[in-house]
Amino acid sequence: MSPRIGVITFPGTLDDVDACRAVTYSGAEAVSLWHGDADLRGVDAVIVPGGFSYGDYLRCGAIARFAPVMGSVVEAAGRGMPVLGICNGFQILCEAGLLPGALVRNEKLHFVCRDQWLRVENTTSAWSTRYEPGAEILVPLKSGEGGYVADEATLDELEGEGRVVFRYVDGNPNGSRRDIAGIRSADGRVLGLMPHPEHAIDALTGPSDDGLGVFYSALDALADAPAPVG
Secondary structure, three states, X not given: OOOEEEEEEOOOEOOHHHHHHXXXXXXXXXXXXXXXXXXXXXXXXXXXXXXXXXXXOOOOOOOHHHOHHHHHHHHHHHOOOOEEEEXXXXXXXXXXXXXXXXXXXXXXOOOEEEEEEEEEOOOOOOOOOOOOOOOEEEXXXXXXXXXXXXXXXXXXXXXXXXXXXXXXXXXXXXXXXXXXXXXXXXXXXXXEEOOOHHHOOOOOOXXXXXXXXXXXXXXXXXXXXXXXXX
């Protein structure tokens, strides 16, 4: 039986369909999850996709983190379920306390939309094992509040524990501290990144198919150590 990966939809979510498509491409079953429903429907992993949840009012992700579904996601992550947050999903995971730090307005206050090179810094997360350390991948980036910030002690901890998973190369597009594009939790099961791997799964429609490695990695993680039912 194929692993079942849930993809959450909030009011304002834009990339849930793309995330479902990427899950299907990888060979897993995509399961749609609704923000107002705390039931994770027995999925093995969860993706919090990109968009503008609740219109980005108040602060990006600050309202979405209180949605009923996120309470269940936080509990499941505590039991080891793999969770991926992409763009707005990364913001939501930080707001929910699953990842440290925060995402703020881009350095020059411009919305950035471009294909972006990333370097894979760590391959021990549930979402990055298919990559070689130091590999450079090309995926789209599209965000206005994509600058990753944290205090120096937190940044040092992330660096020292190998929790920086992706880093911007060939220029920092948003002023993220230490060029950080994506980080993982201490146990390696939760990953958040600003660029969009779900838009780079087919060289015909994206800049590359480099993003597929994220989704294949999750399948490997689930095969090696099945996550608890949500």
